[in-house]
Amino acid sequence: MGLIKYRENVDRNRQEYADVYDSMKWLRPEDAANAYRERESLIASISRFSGATWTCAGTKLFTHALSPGCLLCGQGAWSCLFVNGICNARCFYCPSSQDDSGPPVTNTLVFEKAADYADYVNRFNIQGVSFSGGEPFLSFDRVLAFLEAVKNRVDHPVYTWLYTNGILATPEKLFALRDGGLNEIRFDLSADRYRLDALERAVGVIPTVTVEIPAIPEDLSITKKIIADLASAGVGHLNLHQIRCTPYNYGKLAARGYTFLHGPKVTVLETELAALELIRYSRENSIELPINYCSHAYQHQFQAAGARRRCAGLIKAEYEDVTPTGHIRRLTIAGPEEAVANVAGTFASRDVAASLYSLSAKRDSLSFAAELWPLIDFSSIRLKLGYSQAVLRNGVSYRHSFKKIALDSGKTLVVERQTVQPGIWLEGEQIEALGRFIGNGRAELLNGQGAVELPDPLNGIRHLEAFIPGLSAYY
Known part of the structure; x- marks a missing residue:
């Protein structure tokens, strides 16, 4: 821990x-x-x-x-x-x-x-x-x-x-x-x-x-x-x-x-x-x-x-991912307009579905699904990593973005999206470390073994990505 x-x-x-x-x-x-x-x-x-x-x-x-x-x-x-x-x-x-x-x-x-x-x-x-x-x-x-x-x-x-x-x-x-x-x-x-x-x-x-x-x-x-x-x-x-x-x-x-x-x-x-x-x-x-x-x-x-996994798919964007622990992960690159445009161009040339990425109005940032990681050249851009979670409620709190879910019986529930980690900016080796951890859906991510070493500040997000293995620490 x-x-x-x-x-x-x-x-x-x-x-x-x-x-x-x-x-x-x-x-x-x-x-x-x-x-x-x-x-x-x-x-x-x-x-x-x-x-x-x-x-x-x-x-x-x-x-x-x-x-x-x-x-x-x-x-x-x-x-x-x-x-x-x-x-x-x-x-x-x-x-x-x-x-x-x-x-x-x-x-x-x-x-x-x-x-x-x-x-x-x-x-x-x-x-x-x-x-x-x-x-x-x-x-x-x-x-x-x-x-x-x-x-x-x-x-x-x-x-x-x-x-x-x-x-x-x-x-x-x-x-x-x-x-x-x-x-x-x-x-x-x-x-x-x-x-x-x-x-x-x-x-x-x-x-x-x-x-x-x-x-x-x-x-x-x-x-x-x-x-x-x-x-x-x-x-x-x-x-x-x-x-x-x-x-x-x-x-x-x-x-x-x-x-x-x-x-x-x-x-x-x-x-x-x-x-x-x-x-x-x-x-x-x-x-x-x-x-x-x-x-x-x-x-x-x-x-x-x-409970998180059941609700996440109802409120996440298609270019976001749901981690094994049920958290919604958003990956966003940012940098010079030309570098971001090159990434978007690569996606277009590979016939990547438009729903799997989103280019900002200013064209200086782009959010993407993790499966597109191998197509990106990170050498001249930064990466922002953020997490949220979906929570089901009886009514709207108006403190978070939400979506109403109507049941057949007529009762309405609300899925709220709560920020867990607003964003960590990564560069260079930090991006490479994250890629080794999540880029290819590695087995250690899915089974919670946590075999990949993560540098700071990424150690703080391990529990949002994978289950912490073993019985509880004694302290």
């Missing part, structure tokens, strides 16, 4: 936790090396066995297989609908107060009507939908209405799943979900003292039954005991989450003596190590239950990228 990003994260966390920041148990530099060694030792132990795989630029570790829902999440083809913000459990790790009974929300978009949401899923070609909360069973009729709309109004198949603590999962409601077409149900057993009653009722009713829990360090002895039982009970997958700290749950996490890690969001060191320990234990004991570690490094990068 670059020094600039490190400082940005620390400063952001200091501001968010201003009142308690200095009293928080942050990972000390002298302890970071031990934490890295422990993580690497666990990963090495897991790697000795077949069936353990890294995916999503090395941010997600799983054994055997991922559930269809997790696959769609990694592909960015998924929408999570929070049907409510209320819950009947009081989990210490919950990141919010769970006292909001408001309308369903996804990515800040509010959907009062099930038909509106189904048409949104259809319009944006979303392949997977999950129902979350809060606790969805507290708004069960609403869940059924939205599930029915997704299954009946969307033109393409949609894989659906539901998150629950299981407390209200009666046989009648499980059968109703099955009849509505629910494909998968995920139980947070830690919310109900690791009881298996609801889970056992769901096996054989809902096609895929998954357990999804935070990796709680204090519960390692319990979870080690039950994972073999889960496999024999017919559970298809075990998903382990990293606990995230928020101003709401900070006090409860601090009371447990957890060590906090800096990053785009504050996370708990011990929970990552607990997740890896559970995977190691399962492999050493030949437990065939597929286990997936859903790290914050994965969630922060891949889940947001999917």
Whole structure:
């Protein structure tokens, strides 16, 4: 991680936790090396066995297989609908107060009507939908209405799943979900003292039954005991989450003596190590239950990228590109009018589609798609590199350029274009370095390995182009 990003994260966390920041148990530099060694030792132990795989630029570790829902999440083809913000459990790790009974929300978009949401899923070609909360069973009729709309109004198949603590999962409601077409149900057993009653009722009713829990360090002895039982009970997958700290749950996490890690969001060191320990234990004991570690490094990068990619094509120009992380990239050359005119002339002589480049009114700058890079002589011109992102909203903010999107149901959404990096001017070797990174759609750009060295100021844009590989840094 670059020094600039490190400082940005620390400063952001200091501001968010201003009142308690200095009293928080942050990972000390002298302890970071031990934490890295422990993580690497666990990963090495897991790697000795077949069936353990890294995916999503090395941010997600799983054994055997991922559930269809997790696959769609990694592909960015998924929408999570929070049907409510209320819950009947009081989990210490919950990141919010769970006292909001408001309308369903996804990515800040509010959907009062099930038909509106189904048409949104259809319009944006979303392949997977999950129902979350809060606790969805507290708004069960609403869940059924939205599930029915997704299954009946969307033109393409949609894989659906539901998150629950299981407390209200009666046989009648499980059968109703099955009849509505629910494909998968995920139980947070830690919310109900690791009881298996609801889970056992769901096996054989809902096609895929998954357990999804935070990796709680204090519960390692319990979870080690039950994972073999889960496999024999017919559970298809075990998903382990990293606990995230928020101003709401900070006090409860601090009371447990957890060590906090800096990053785009504050996370708990011990929970990552607990997740890896559970995977190691399962492999050493030949437990065939597929286990997936859903790290914050994965969630922060891949889940947001999917939403950006879905919207980018609706508002970008044809001569702009969408990066693997979902950002809109604009490349613009500028210089003497003659040099710019020569580039435009080259494009015309090669019968390049006019939509792939745009010459300014003054004819002193030209924006172009990255695929045209090999046709350009950069020797006497400068290059401006800029990025923006597309954000979907319920209404116009009038702070950014926008485009209205009408759904079949009559509801209108707005795609706004927000500037992320207004522009970096590059010359000479800097342009050559950028060309090596993006000019030919290189494999390291697409898989997030980051093999190409980038000089300043380009290091600051790596996360806009490619996924940062591996689990989060410890600091």
